[in-house]
Amino acid sequence: MNFLTVTRATLAKDIRLEWRSKDAINAMLFFSLLVVVIFSFAFDPTAEESRRIAGGLVWVAFLFAAIVALNQTWARELRNQVLDAYRVSPAPAIPLFLAKAVGNFIFVAALEALMTPLFIAFYRLRPLGPGWQLIPIAILGTWALVVNGTFFAAMSLRTRAREIMLPLLLFPLSIPALLGMVNSTTAILTGETSPAFWIALLVAYDVVFTTACLLLFETVLEAE
Amino acid sequence: MKQFGRFAALRGVTAEFSAGKLYVILGDNGAGKTTLLRTMAGLAHSTRGKITVLGSENIQASRAQIGYMAHPSLLYDEMSGMENLRYFAKLYRIPAGEVDRRCREAILSVKLDPDLERPVGQYSQGMRQRMSLARALVNDPELLLLDEPFSNVDARSAAEMAGLVAHARDRGKTVFVVTHQAAQLELYADEFIWMESGRIVNRTSALQGAKG
Amino acid sequence: MKRGFTILAVLTALLLSFSLYAALVLAPTEQTMGNVQRIFYYHVPSAWVAFQLFLINFVASVIYMIRRSTKADIVALVTAEVGVVFCTVVLITGPIWARPVWGIWWTWDLRLTLTLVLWLIYVSYLVLRRFSSSSQTPLLAAVLAIFGALDVPLVYFSIWFFRTQHPAPVIGGGGSLDPRMGWVLVSNWIAFMALAWLICWTRYQLEVAQRAVHEAEAMQSLMEGAR
Numbered sequence: 328m329n330f331l332t333v334t335r336a337t338l339a340k341d342i343r344l345e346w347r348s349k350d351a352i353n354a355m356l357f358f359s360l361l362v363v364v365i366f367s368f369a370f371d372p373t374a375e376e377s378r379r380i381a382g383g384l385v386w387v388a389f390l391f392a393a394i395v396a397l398n399q400t401w402a403r404e405l406r407n408q409v410l411d412a413y414r415v416s417p418a419p420a421i422p423l424f425l426a427k428a429v430g431n432f433i434f435v436a437a438l439e440a441l442m443t444p445l446f447i448a449f450y451r452l453r454p455l456g457p458g459w460q461l462i463p464i465a466i467l468g469t470w471a472l473v474v475n476g477t478f479f480a481a482m483s484l485r486t487r488a489r490e491i492m493l494p495l496l497l498f499p500l501s502i503p504a505l506l507g508m509v510n511s512t513t514a515i516l517t518g519e520t521s522p523a524f525w526i527a528l529l530v531a532y533d534v535v536f537t538t539a540c541l542l543l544f545e546t547v548l549e550a551e
Numbered sequence: 552m553k554q555f556g557r558f559a560a561l562r563g564v565t566a567e568f569s570a571g572k573l574y575v576i577l578g579d580n581g582a583g584k585t586t587l588l589r590t591m592a593g594l595a596h597s598t599r600g601k602i603t604v605l606g607s608e609n610i611q612a613s614r615a616q617i618g619y620m621a622h623p624s625l626l627y628d629e630m631s632g633m634e635n636l637r638y639f640a641k642l643y644r645i646p647a648g649e650v651d652r653r654c655r656e657a658i659l660s661v662k663l664d665p666d667l668e669r670p671v672g673q674y675s676q677g678m679r680q681r682m683s684l685a686r687a688l689v690n691d692p693e694l695l696l697l698d699e700p701f702s703n704v705d706a707r708s709a710a711e712m713a714g715l716v717a718h719a720r721d722r723g724k725t726v727f728v729v730t731h732q733a734a735q736l737e738l739y740a741d742e743f744i745w746m747e748s749g750r751i752v753n754r755t756s757a758l759q760g761a762k763g
Numbered sequence: 764m765k766r767g768f769t770i771l772a773v774l775t776a777l778l779l780s781f782s783l784y785a786a787l788v789l790a791p792t793e794q795t796m797g798n799v800q801r802i803f804y805y806h807v808p809s810a811w812v813a814f815q816l817f818l819i820n821f822v823a824s825v826i827y828m829i830r831r832s833t834k835a836d837i838v839a840l841v842t843a844e845v846g847v848v849f850c851t852v853v854l855i856t857g858p859i860w861a862r863p864v865w866g867i868w869w870t871w872d873l874r875l876t877l878t879l880v881l882w883l884i885y886v887s888y889l890v891l892r893r894f895s896s897s898s899q900t901p902l903l904a905a906v907l908a909i910f911g912a913l914d915v916p917l918v919y920f921s922i923w924f925f926r927t928q929h930p931a932p933v934i935g936g937g938g939s940l941d942p943r944m945g946w947v948l949v950s951n952w953i954a955f956m957a958l959a960w961l962i963c964w965t966r967y968q969l970e971v972a973q974r975a976v977h978e979a980e981a982m983q984s985l986m987e988g989a990r
Contacts, residue, residue, distance in 0.1 A: 475910075482891075482903055482906070482907075485895055485896060485897035485899075485903060486891065486894045486895050486896055486897075487894045487895075487896050488894055492890075492891070492894060495887050495890055496887050496891065496907065498883070499880060499883035499884045499886075499887050499911075499914075500884060500910055500911065500914050502880050502883075502914075502918060502921075503914065503917040503918050503920075503921040504917075506921040506922075506925060507921065510925065510928075520928065524924050525924075528917065528920065528921055528924075531917065532917055535913050535917065536910075536913065539909070539910060539913055543906050543909070543910075546828075546902060546906055547903065547906060549899075550897050550898075550899035550902050550903055551897060551898065551899065
């Protein structure tokens with residue numbers, strides 16, 4: 328009972344704080360836009376080619392936008408050392424992690440929702456396979472990035488070069504998830520192969536690492 | 552006399568403290584005062600040795616009864632005092648119906664206005680220190696751990712804070728205060744604890760006691 | 764203990780010399796690739812040894828999480844470092860072999876790709892250890908090692924499937940191995956294991972000594988802080 332209360336309260340608090348510092352949100356949104364534009368200038372393929380590479384481009388773009396968002400996650404808790412106030416309370420560690428991860432998910436999903444129409448426009452994308460399957464792929468893929476991203480952002484708090492440590496720790500471990508996201512998206516866009524295996528891989532990845540993060544987060548939080 | 556804590560440090564020092572008293576911890580920078588307090592709060596972990604707080608070695612079990620305050624305010628700058636405290640109250644499992652009442656009480660007890668909507672980040676230093684103390688009091692803890700509550704605060708606010716701290720002790724709480732400005736608490740403290748190089752070197756009941 | 768070390772050192776020197784001779788002279792020449800193929804005797808055993816070291820790292824990390832034993836932590840650190848070195852050897856010998864034989868520098872061959880990902884994970888492990896400002900670095904590193912271990916099967920399956928969709932040359936050949944080559948391979952493997960053991964042992968002693976020095980220095984500064 329208390330578990331859900333704490334998770335909900337923390338998430339609500341984070342959303343309220345994020346809303347009050349609207350500059351950060353606007354800057355992030357503009358950054359995502361820039362990423363799409365830069366990619367479009369750098370890779371300017373024909374409509375046929377674009378279907379093959381768009382999957383990769385889109386997810387790499389999402390990855391970069393997510394990293395910038397994830398680095399912000401814990402920054403708020405470092406000001407005034409307010410994280411200590413949470414740690415000193417009887418509230419368990421897991422609700423904090425869940426609240427942060429869900430908050431990040433919502434935020435990154437919003438960025439993706441902004442970037443996707445732009446990509447579709449710039450690359451004249453039209454899925455040749457079952458387009459609706461892109462939705463579960465987006466959810467699974469985004470969660471894969473966000474769950475480990477939130478975890479390693481917390482771990483980076485305990486290091487010196489905090490902002491570079493996050494991608495450094497996150498990228499190698501995310502490789503299977505990245506393969507899953509990119510290949511399933513490409514499969515749908517080209518309609519040539521089935522995304523089934525890659526979706527199954529994403530599900531496995533999400534289950535394994537969500538469990539690992541939930542079990543080990545307290546250790547990381549308390550590792551002063 | 553309730554046995555309260557036993558602190559065995561890396562340096563092989565053992566100490567015990569009793570409940571219901573106001574202890575002032577003094578010493579130069581680097582003496583280990585903050586580390587000692589943070590270990591008692593469960594924020595830092597000793598490499599070797601153990602600590603018993605409120606009768607239990609598992610600090611997690613006693614967290615509901617601990618209030619901690621430090622020089623950073625441990626508050627969210629963009630929220631008002633009540634908003635901050637309402638959030639923290641939920642962390643302490645205070646029932647929903649009680650939350651508002653307890654928060655208002657805590658804020659009033661440090662002589663601040665609960666209805667002030669200004670975000671805490673815009674408070675003066677003295678007000679922020681007091682709101683931070685209110686946060687530490689919101690769960691009505693048995694044990695108060697205060698790290699430099701008087702720093703960067705004008706003399707009058709400091710004197711007021713000292714009075715609040717003593718008042719907490721009078722209500723039966725056990726209070727530990729780490730400070731460089733021991734003079735503020737000279738009249739109220741039950742014991743002064745002197746630290747040096749990571750160990751407790753002396754314990755006196757008056758400020759005039761010699762160091763080490 | 765010193766004697767054991769000397770014995771191991773001598774044994775390693777002998778094994779390495781013999782295995783080198785076996786690889787360059789005794790082993791038969793491969794029919795299609797010629798002498799370039801002999802790099803195989805360095806490429807494959809290095810990979811095996813690297814994987815073994817990383818496995819030991821995983822076990823040591825789990826032991827550390829459960830028992831908080833300093834010895835387990837040092838073993839984890841040492842095997843990670845030496846493992847990365849052997850991994851680097853695999854990643855360098857791979858392209859050196861692939862270029863003359865298949866005309867390409869790199870291929871998403873299952874073994875090679877898995878080695879690359881493991882290399883990346885363990886380099887990030889070493890960076891975490893170096894950059895951590897926490898007093899509980901060994902614990903954070905152990906957590907990362909566990910995450911890495913969980914990742915490995917996922918990496919394996921994703922690359923395996925990826926390769927069935929995008930077939931590529933397999934470095935090391937898929938088919939059966941001539942038994943005369945087989946024993947040379949094993950001999951090199953044993954020699955490399957001995958070498959790895961020797962280096963790990965040395966590094967272990969070095970780390971133990973280094974930690975003792977740090978602790979003494981910390982105590983010293985604590986005492987001097989008084990004056």
